[in-house]
Amino acid sequence: MILLAVLVGVAAAQDAPPPSSLALLFEQLRPPETVCGEVAVTIRTECGSASTACDVLAARLGAHLANGLRQQSCVRLSDVVPSRSSWHDIGAAARWATVHGYDWTYDLRLEISERAAVLAGPLYQAQRRGWAAAFDPGILERRRVSVRVPIDAELQHLLAGPSIVTNESIQVDRFSLPSRGYVALAVGDVGGTPLPELVLIGGNHVQAVYAHFHPSASITATLDPVSLSSLPRSSAPPTRAIGTAVVLERSVTARTSELATSVRVHIEDDTLHVTSTNEPCGVDRYAMADGCIAPVVGRDSFTPAVVGWDGQPRSPAPSGFYSRAFAWIRQPDGSAQRTEAVVSPRGRLVVRVGDRDAGLTDVGAALAMTDLDLDGTVELLVSDNALVGAGDHLRVLRVRPNNTIVEVWTSDALTGSVFLAAAGDIDGDGRQELLAVEEPTDPDEPATLWVIR
Ligand SMILES: [Ca+2]
Numbered sequence: 001m002i003l004l005a006v007l008v009g010v011a012a013a014q015d016a017p018p019p020s021s022l023a024l025l026f027e028q029l030r031p032p033e034t035v036c037g038e039v040a041v042t043i044r045t046e047c048g049s050a051s052t053a054c055d056v057l058a059a060r061l062g063a064h065l066a067n068g069l070r071q072q073s074c075v076r077l078s079d080v081v082p083s084r085s086s087w088h089d090i091g092a093a094a095r096w097a098t099v100h101g102y103d104w105t106y107d108l109r110l111e112i113s114e115r116a117a118v119l120a121g122p123l124y125q126a127q128r129r130g131w132a133a134a135f136d137p138g139i140l141e142r143r144r145v146s147v148r149v150p151i152d153a154e155l156q157h158l159l160a161g162p163s164i165v166t167n168e169s170i171q172v173d174r175f176s177l178p179s180r181g182y183v184a185l186a187v188g189d190v191g192g193t194p195l196p197e198l199v200l201i202g203g204n205h206v207q208a209v210y211a212h213f214h215p216s217a218s219i220t221a222t223l224d225p226v227s228l229s230s231l232p233r234s235s236a237p238p239t240r241a242i243g244t245a246v247v248l249e250r251s252v253t254a255r256t257s258e259l260a261t262s263v264r265v266h267i268e269d270d271t272l273h274v275t276s277t278n279e280p281c282g283v284d285r286y287a288m289a290d291g292c293i294a295p296v297v298g299r300d301s302f303t304p305a306v307v308g309w310d311g312q313p314r315s316p317a318p319s320g321f322y323s324r325a326f327a328w329i330r331q332p333d334g335s336a337q338r339t340e341a342v343v344s345p346r347g348r349l350v351v352r353v354g355d356r357d358a359g360l361t362d363v364g365a366a367l368a369m370t371d372l373d374l375d376g377t378v379e380l381l382v383s384d385n386a387l388v389g390a391g392d393h394l395r396v397l398r399v400r401p402n403n404t405i406v407e408v409w410t411s412d413a414l415t416g417s418v419f420l421a422a423a424g425d426i427d428g429d430g431r432q433e434l435l436a437v438e439e440p441t442d443p444d445e446p447a448t449l450w451v452i453r
């Protein structure tokens with residue numbers, strides 16, 4: 001049943017914050033209008049160490065469903081019934097409810113793990129009631145609730161409280177990539193498979209690969225890569241290609257240089273398709289998660305102007321930038337905070353949370369941002385402000401609520417260079433990881449993907 005549950009929350013253009021996981025759970029509890037008479041609602045829980053808070057959450061969900069039922073004209077009564085330990089087999093709760101005179105029963109189960117909340121179970125209709133039911137408690141499954149949502153900052157706060165990211169809590173995996181010379185990357189569901197695709201865009205080719213963490217970190221590439229050489233304006237990248245890639249509507253929109261056309265990457269019939277496109281930013285701009293950006297002509301950076309999907313200018317970035325990250329960061333109270341980070345060509349990092357700025361100097365062009373520990377403040381992955389071939393470091397920075405930036409983790413010295421980073425859910429568990437690509441100095445070696453959780 002858990003495997004069949006749908007993961008709600010498809011990535012889309014982020015003009016407005018996506019709904020919180022809690023809101024998605026409540027939203028799934030809209031009763032169908034065919035439900036009539038007397039209804040029993042039961043929600044069993046399986047939540048490990050978070051059991052007390054989980055029971056409270058189940059009670060809130062049950063009350064919400066019962067209230068929704070009471071709004072319906074042909075529902076005479078809706079009760080939230082505490083679950084009994086004997087209700088472990090299929091339909092037991094519904095048979096109990098039928099014997100006790102209910103016409104319909106929700107028999108739901110709330111399961112909380114470290115990364116996801118799953119609410120699932122059938123809606124039964126009774127075929128006998130009252131005394132007749134005691135002899136033949138016939139029940140018929142009419143509908144099934146099935147929702148799986150990631151644990152976000154609000155659920156984390158509700159169930160267990162945040163556990164702050166520290167040097168000791170950071171997990172690092174390294175993957176050998178199929179090729180090198182990558183300019184942009186994006187992670188998301190562009191193929192309809194359970195595991196998200198990692199779409200890698202090089203100066204002259206596009207690949208979609210899958211990352212496996214067990215038994216050891218490995219990349220599989222089951223789809224043929226696609227060359228970009230046949231597309232218009234795609235040759236002769238400038239000295240340092242600049243690129244963006246973003247998942248929009250189940251495809252990746254990417255651009256690799258000022259001279260290249262934008263491309264749309266999607267998967268259909270187990271084949272990678274790459275087509276040139278002017279959507280959604282026109283011929284001269286690059287797509288980001290929240291809008292479009294323009295390159296500085298002849299340079300390897302972008303202008304401060306960011307135009308949102310609604311066509312309106314965003315509050316300007318503090319300066320032109322090499323790289324930019326944007327996200328709606330869920331807060332423990334369920335609201336979402338607009339958060340933006342840029343790295344200027346002078347190596348200055350500025351993080352804007354709401355209307356407050358935090359800053360740090362001497363960082364490199366690679367930049368990724370997400371809330372790793374679900375406490376409502378962002379973690380950033382940055383590289384060194386080093387020359388190509390001079391080696392590099394990766395660092396995880398944490399923006400504290402008082403608007404200071406602290407370093408929580410730094411890698412050993414890398415021999416390669418890192419220009420490219422992104423945040424994305426690469427293992428499909430609903431929570432984002434921080435990703436970076438290290439380009440090797442040895443021209444015979446492939447690039448390395450760093451995944452930090
Ligand atoms: Ca955080």
Ligand SMILES: [Ca+2]
Binds near residue numbers: 424426427428430432
């Ligand atoms: Ca993940």
